[in-house]
Amino acid sequence: MASEVAEKERKILVAVDEGEESSYALSWCLSNIVNENSKDTLVLVYARPPRAVYSTLDGSGEEGRLPGYLFSSDILASMEKYSHEVAECVLEKAHRICKDFNAIKVETKVEHGDPRDVICQVAEKLNVDLVVMGSHGYGLIKRAFLGSVSHHCAQNLKCPVLIVKKPKSNDGN
């Protein structure tokens, strides 16, 4: 059966964010699901905060927009730059983990939006065989939606969903 696994060309989506848990989920997937000999492709997906967050905070799109209200365009540009840098950083870390495991083909997808929508949309578009994610929320809205990203994806995705929790650090694994 090992050869059977190796022959398959699976696409495995791994949702990544700034948290330790998503790094752990990625490592777990690499050690437990992916075979070196397989033709698996890992698709690392990172959801950037929706642009709407900025524009809403900025008051644009409102009737009688207040110039300079809350955020100047300079600040908005900084936020956009910061968000871009975070995405770069997260993906660089994820790539480093994949390298450690001597893995397989790795692709990345960065999309603006709610992580729940981004993950489901990319999974569906690429027709992936498996989605791997941490159990917690992703990105900026982590605290507000604790756990709801994985729940949403498990409910809505047609493919298998693997939810990985980072063990307490004193477990030693």
Added chain:
Amino acid sequence: MASEVAEKERKILVAVDEGEESSYALSWCLSNIVNENSKDTLVLVYARPPRAVYSTLDGSGEEGRLPGYLFSSDILASMEKYSHEVAECVLEKAHRICKDFNAIKVETKVEHGDPRDVICQVAEKLNVDLVVMGSHGYGLIKRAFLGSVSHHCAQNLKCPVLIVKKPKSNDGN
């Protein structure tokens, strides 16, 4: 890494019930997670309806028990026998699937209780590395708790949880 995977002795709990989805989840696990060369142990877990269901229906435990109320002891014995036979049938089918995949060590656990509790308790007791389950409810209370078993387990288990949905039959896989 394939050899790294093979050297691990993983315990993988697969929740089984009467439904097609749990058979599919088991097959998916065997094709995608388990390696022939690995020392993995599959633990098939089946939750039988809690005995409390019968005794409550029977009115026992109530003050001033009504003899013969709802179910006679004959009928209760029949229900118990039926439930036992269902368990046998489910596990036999699961074993057959495992045989098809030429797998690895297989153990079974049958416990009375709410599937959510049974799965979580066995997973914790055996300190399993992964829990695999269909996305829907299990056993008799399937319709009442559609989906809540996997949600409960994903929330409460410390180990990774893989939730597998059976594709629509016209997908051909």
